[in-house]
Amino acid sequence: MSQRLENRQIVIGVSGGIAAYKAVEVLRLLKRAGAQVRVIMTENATQFVGPVTFEALSGNRVCTGLFKDTEKDASIRHIEWAQEADLVLVAPATANIIAKYALGLADDALSTLLLAAAAPVVICPAMNSQMYEHPAVQRNIGQLRQDGRIIVEPGAGELACGTVGPGRLADPAEIFDRICGALTEKDYAGVRVLVTAGPTREAVDPVRFLSNPSSGKMGYAIAQAAEHRGAHVTLVSGPVNLSPPVGVRTVPVICAQEMAHAVFAEFDSADLVIKTAAVADFRPKDPAAHKIKKGDPNEEQNLLLERTVDILKTLGDRKKEQFLVGFAAETRDLERYARDKLSAKNLDMIAANIVGRADAGFGADTNRISLFYRDGEKEELPLMEKSDAAHLILDRVLDRVLDRIPDRIPDRIPDSLKSGTSIGQ
Numbered sequence: 001m002s003q004r005l006e007n008r009q010i011v012i013g014v015s016g017g018i019a020a021y022k023a024v025e026v027l028r029l030l031k032r033a034g035a036q037v038r039v040i041m042t043e044n045a046t047q048f049v050g051p052v053t054f055e056a057l058s059g060n061r062v063c064t065g066l067f068k069d070t071e072k073d074a075s076i077r078h079i080e081w082a083q084e085a086d087l088v089l090v091a092p093a094t095a096n097i098i099a100k101y102a103l104g105l106a107d108d109a110l111s112t113l114l115l116a117a118a119a120p121v122v123i124c125p126a127m128n129s130q131m132y133e134h135p136a137v138q139r140n141i142g143q144l145r146q147d148g149r150i151i152v153e154p155g156a157g158e159l160a161c162g163t164v165g166p167g168r169l170a171d172p173a174e175i176f177d178r179i180c181g182a183l184t185e186k187d188y189a190g191v192r193v194l195v196t197a198g199p200t201r202e203a204v205d206p207v208r209f210l211s212n213p214s215s216g217k218m219g220y221a222i223a224q225a226a227e228h229r230g231a232h233v234t235l236v237s238g239p240v241n242l243s244p245p246v247g248v249r250t251v252p253v254i255c256a257q258e259m260a261h262a263v264f265a266e267f268d269s270a271d272l273v274i275k276t277a278a279v280a281d282f283r284p285k286d287p288a289a290h291k292i293k294k295g296d297p298n299e300e301q302n303l304l305l306e307r308t309v310d311i312l313k314t315l316g317d318r319k320k321e322q323f324l325v326g327f328a329a330e331t332r333d334l335e336r337y338a339r340d341k342l343s344a345k346n347l348d349m350i351a352a353n354i355v356g357r358a359d360a361g362f363g364a365d366t367n368r369i370s371l372f373y374r375d376g377e378k379e380e381l382p383l384m385e386k387s388d389a390a391h392l393i394l395d396r397v398l399d400r401v402l403d404r405i406p407d408r409i410p411d412r413i414p415d416s417l418k419s420g421t422s423i424g425q
């Protein structure tokens with residue numbers, strides 16, 4: 001459960017498009033994250049998905065029209081909902097509701113609620129490609145952007161009407177992510193964050209490599225969390241099965257040497273570096289140019305390995321103003337190894353965890369991390385979602401940058417930040 005969405009009041013406006021069923025998935029994601037969700041549907045939307053589906057999943061009565069509800073005070077319910085909302089989502093948003101909202105028309109419950117809402121509004125257009133590309137629709141979307149509304153661009157692909165092009169409702173996971181971003185305080189605004197994630201692969205021959213089971217989830221969660229908090233984020237990522245986080249500049253790499261090049265190129269322009277990547281310490285000294293054949297059944301093969309560059313140690317040696325966070329995955333003696341790495345690599349903080357358990361470390365969605373600081377302090381975090389651990393690590397970094405080493409705060413961090421205001425939840 002994400003702490004950021006817990007008990008936040010979200011209204012989902014569903015307008016009449018074939019993608020209305022996908023709003024059900026968004027609703028499920030929001031409920032799973034602990035949000036309170038209310039659904040308001042246009043009359044046309046009810047032709048695509050029955051209100052009872054949304055009612056059952058949200059646990060709340062669905063609003064389907066201004067005068068349909070017989071309950072007392074129902075005719076002003078949408079105004080109340082608008083006032084109580086922390087965020088309003090419209091998914092799918094048809095050309096019609098987009099036009100009404102851009103113009104300020106209020107002739108049904110959803111368009112009226114939109115005008116009455118002071119909370120952030122996230123609009124997810126979905127329609128036929130020609131309609132989406134029509135100058136009138138583009139003009140209206142542009143107007144909504146100008147008015148400060150968040151637009152989640154539709155994807156491209158084959159649409160229900162058979163045409164191929166842009167107009168398909170964005171993925172529920174992306175919509176969920178943008179909602180999280182919209183509800184997150186921008187306490188990292190202007191801060192430049194460099195994150196590394198995933199494993200590296202060191203070639204043995206053209207079809208084989210040495211690697212490790214790092215999934216990249218922790219690093220991707222940190223990159224996404226920092227982006228949600230307003231940072232400029234660059235993510236240098238080894239090969240993983242994760243979608244690049246929205247709004248993050250992702251630099252894909254394969255081996256330790258490539259990761260080192262990419263990180264060194266970015267280092268000077270970073271304020272904060274978080275190295276979650278599980279970098280190979282050794283690589284085959286002479287990778288074969290062609291596939292190695294197994295040959296004689298009794299013959300043994302030796303693989304000669306050489307050391308790769310220790311990227312983080314190099315950064316520690318070179319660092320000036322940057323705040324450096326390392327990660328340590330250990331199978332035993334966590335504290336001793338973590339503290340050794342903290343000092344050997346000249347880090348400001350290290351996040352360490354024991355690997356080899358089902359609920360923490362490689363591949364898991366949760367992690368149990370201990371934080372060790374330069375000044376000798378230690379903090380043990382309970383088992384938590386990697387996305388929550390990511391925010392907590394960012395909270396702690398901000399805490400330290402603000403309170404302990406204020407001279408580290410680069411000039412480009414806004415004054416509001418330096419004054420030590422809220423550092424996240």
Ligand code: CTP
Nearest residue numbers: 275276277279280309310311312326327328329
């Ligand atoms: N790291 C790095 N470059 C390497 C190896 C590690 O930048 N060639 C970084 C990792 O990204 C991590 C930290 O150093 O932030 C610790 O990595 P880890 O593999 O736990 O430790 P090592 O220094 O490799 O030591 P050992 O393998 O002996 O535990």
